[in-house]
Amino acid sequence: MTKDIRASVVGALDKCTGALNVPDHARPMLTGQDFDLTRLEMDSLTVMEFILALETDLDLEIDADEIDQQPTLNGLVAHLEARLAARV
Amino acid sequence: MTTVTGKTAQRVLKSADFDLPPYPAIYQALQEKLGVDLGAVVHTLRSIPLGQTGAEHAAQRADMARFIAEQRPAAIKALPEIVATCFAPMCRPGTIDLVTAVIVPFVDRLMSVYVGIDLGLGPDSLVSQVFSRKMGVARRRKMNAELVALKARLDRAFPQDPALRRATRLSMVVLGRDTLIGALGHSLRTFLVPGGHGLTMNVAQSSVQVVHRQAIVNTHHGEGPVASGEIVYCQLQNGDPDMDRALFFGAGVHACLGRAMTGDVFQVVEQHLAAQIVDRALVAWNLRAGDSFSVYDEMIVKVGP
Numbered sequence A: 001m002t003k004d005i006r007a008s009v010v011g012a013l014d015k016c017t018g019a020l021n022v023p024d025h026a027r028p029m030l031t032g033q034d035f036d037l038t039r040l041e042m043d044s045l046t047v048m049e050f051i052l053a054l055e056t057d058l059d060l061e062i063d064a065d066e067i068d069q070q071p072t073l074n075g076l077v078a079h080l081e082a083r084l085a086a087r088v
Numbered sequence B: 001m002t003t004v005t006g007k008t009a010q011r012v013l014k015s016a017d018f019d020l021p022p023y024p025a026i027y028q029a030l031q032e033k034l035g036v037d038l039g040a041v042v043h044t045l046r047s048i049p050l051g052q053t054g055a056e057h058a059a060q061r062a063d064m065a066r067f068i069a070e071q072r073p074a075a076i077k078a079l080p081e082i083v084a085t086c087f088a089p090m091c092r093p094g095t096i097d098l099v100t101a102v103i104v105p106f107v108d109r110l111m112s113v114y115v116g117i118d119l120g121l122g123p124d125s126l127v128s129q130v131f132s133r134k135m136g137v138a139r140r141r142k143m144n145a146e147l148v149a150l151k152a153r154l155d156r157a158f159p160q161d162p163a164l165r166r167a168t169r170l171s172m173v174v175l176g177r178d179t180l181i182g183a184l185g186h187s188l189r190t191f192l193v194p195g196g197h198g199l200t201m202n203v204a205q206s207s208v209q210v211v212h213r214q215a216i217v218n219t220h221h222g223e224g225p226v227a228s229g230e231i232v233y234c235q236l237q238n239g240d241p242d243m244d245r246a247l248f249f250g251a252g253v254h255a256c257l258g259r260a261m262t263g264d265v266f267q268v269v270e271q272h273l274a275a276q277i278v279d280r281a282l283v284a285w286n287l288r289a290g291d292s293f294s295v296y297d298e299m300i301v302k303v304g305p
Helices: A005-017 A023-030 A044-058 A064-068 A073-087 B006-014 B023-034 B039-047 B054-086 B098-115 B137-157 B163-192 B245-249 B259-275
Strands: B002-004 B094-097 B210-215 B231-235 B280-287 B296-303
Touching: A005 A023, A005 A044, A005 A073, A044 A064, A044 A073, A044 B023, A044 B137, B002 B006, B006 B210, B006 B231, B023 B039, B039 B137, B039 B163, B054 B098, B054 B163, B054 B259, B094 B098, B098 B163, B098 B296, B137 B163, B163 B259, B163 B280, B163 B296
Parallel strands: B002 B231
Antiparallel strands: B094 B296, B210 B231, B280 B296
């Protein structure tokens, strides 16, 4: 079964920032819309926590600059899907 | 966050109003936040001069300077043979990746002479990347495991070493390896471009692009005020012709101690390559992603007859 990368990313974001507790954040994240990740104002430690959650869930090495270079949810999901596809 | 260049960068590096960010504490906080064992990285950052301040820093730096001076005669003696062996692929026809075929094996052998054990660190080694801000958690774990193994090897090889000297050997590898790999890569790239002006050292060829400093008091760096605690990025690699060439090795109390060693290396490499009359062309190159040191992870060179 194909892994739902968007669900993994949203789950990791919620784990690290509690994003789904904020209705304005939860709505676009859970309805397939794009979302500006800078709105979460993650500091460097939170970004590392987010990376750890993603690396564990996706079994993938991820660098912090990959996250920096993808300021939107859709962009990050597409980037991770491409990396996972390249691994197969 | 402020970025400064040229004379202002030099002023910041020399100023007593600025010091290094507290790297060990930053890593300790990361370890605690993630619940991941990064203890060997924290230990390494506490052991190397760039992770220390005050009297602890002065003592470690003095031991490192003594150690380099003690080891230097043996290294100078070994250099011609190491250069002849490791740079041989640049002197016979073929296509090579300069990084994996020449630079990394050369630096590994030279650092092994200095440190006293056969390091055997390959191109993918992470031991010099303790200052990386871009590395994710999985690679930080790998770096931690490498540092655990390196420290154990040094402890086994030199059980009589006092703690200061053990830290010095570790510092040689962590601070010396990627900086020399980067400096050699940049300088060889200049050497290999058409019309290149030889294997010379200048600011534009440094492997250290940016150095971080943190204001320890409210101060002024010449271009504007800096609040206590603020991080200033001192850009060294900006090609400013007026910049003191000494800035290639940094400035102030944390200036690089490997200056003489680097000079020895470049002199022997330059002489060796100049004596071999062959065509060499750099056909492709790629800088390694990462922010601690500017290092090539690929330099494809075609060597003609």
